[in-house]
Amino acid sequence: MKILSLGWGIQSFTLAAMAALGDIESIDYAVHADTTHERTDTYTFAEKWTPWLEERGVKVVTVKPSNVEIFRRGGTALPAYTEGMLNRNCTSDWKIQPLRRWLQLNRDKQPVEQWLGISLDEVQRMKQSDVKYITNRYPLIEMKMSRWDCKRWLENHGLEIPPRSACVFCPFHSRSEWRDIRDNAPEDWAKAVQVDSAIRKARPPYDLFVNAQRKPLDECDLDNEIDKGQLSLWENECEGLCGV
Numbered sequence: 001m002k003i004l005s006l007g008w009g010i011q012s013f014t015l016a017a018m019a020a021l022g023d024i025e026s027i028d029y030a031v032h033a034d035t036t037h038e039r040t041d042t043y044t045f046a047e048k049w050t051p052w053l054e055e056r057g058v059k060v061v062t063v064k065p066s067n068v069e070i071f072r073r074g075g076t077a078l079p080a081y082t083e084g085m086l087n088r089n090c091t092s093d094w095k096i097q098p099l100r101r102w103l104q105l106n107r108d109k110q111p112v113e114q115w116l117g118i119s120l121d122e123v124q125r126m127k128q129s130d131v132k133y134i135t136n137r138y139p140l141i142e143m144k145m146s147r148w149d150c151k152r153w154l155e156n157h158g159l160e161i162p163p164r165s166a167c168v169f170c171p172f173h174s175r176s177e178w179r180d181i182r183d184n185a186p187e188d189w190a191k192a193v194q195v196d197s198a199i200r201k202a203r204p205p206y207d208l209f210v211n212a213q214r215k216p217l218d219e220c221d222l223d224n225e226i227d228k229g230q231l232s233l234w235e236n237e238c239e240g241l242c243g244v
Helices: 010-021 040-055 090-106 120-125 147-156 175-184 186-198
Strands: 002-005 029-033 060-063 112-115 134-137
Touching: 002 010, 010 029, 010 040, 010 147, 029 090, 040 060, 060 090, 120 147, 175 186
Parallel strands: 002 029, 002 112, 029 060, 112 134
Antiparallel strands: none
8 A cells, every 4th residue: 555645835735746647656645634734825725736636637635633631641732842751642643543543444455555755955854654554755866856845846836835834832843934824824823923922831940932942932032143052943854744
């Protein structure tokens, strides 16, 4: 059984489009693990392009977690900032587990080849699967394609460039990503500010924040181009499932 982990970002959409147009081998399913917290632009893009993929033979499946709450025992599922940074549980809870539950129900005991949209410039994110029935594959690495190459391929084929895929309140956003949400997506910004406020006292005696400045999100300096201390999502990603 061959599946693509479809995050609706540039790289994974490029792979889906390549399969749809016959530029690479076909897949059985493109599976989107929807955290329910993606940016509005991502949902709009997915709604527009799902029919296009399916008309060309790519079956798109969306799976969702049984529990999308940001709170959990010991604080929050998010890798929020305190004096240090909390462990990340959101990727496992909201993406990996729902995807694997779906696979177990649908693979009919077949082994699974899982395509991940990690490009050549993110080679450090490559990982082997931690379960025996899944083998991870990285077609963009095989084709020596970078994120820029994916963008160029989409443009050359007259296809839309998707927005970056990530939860609106992801603590791994860069300063420029936070600024983009603030300036261009007011509903998403309001949700991020709300979540940031809601987690503040989730792990007493520490205060929790979604931004590395460790201040309320709507008080953070997002206009300076230098990201002081903010981590890169791509260098700290587990399992290669977020932001693809």
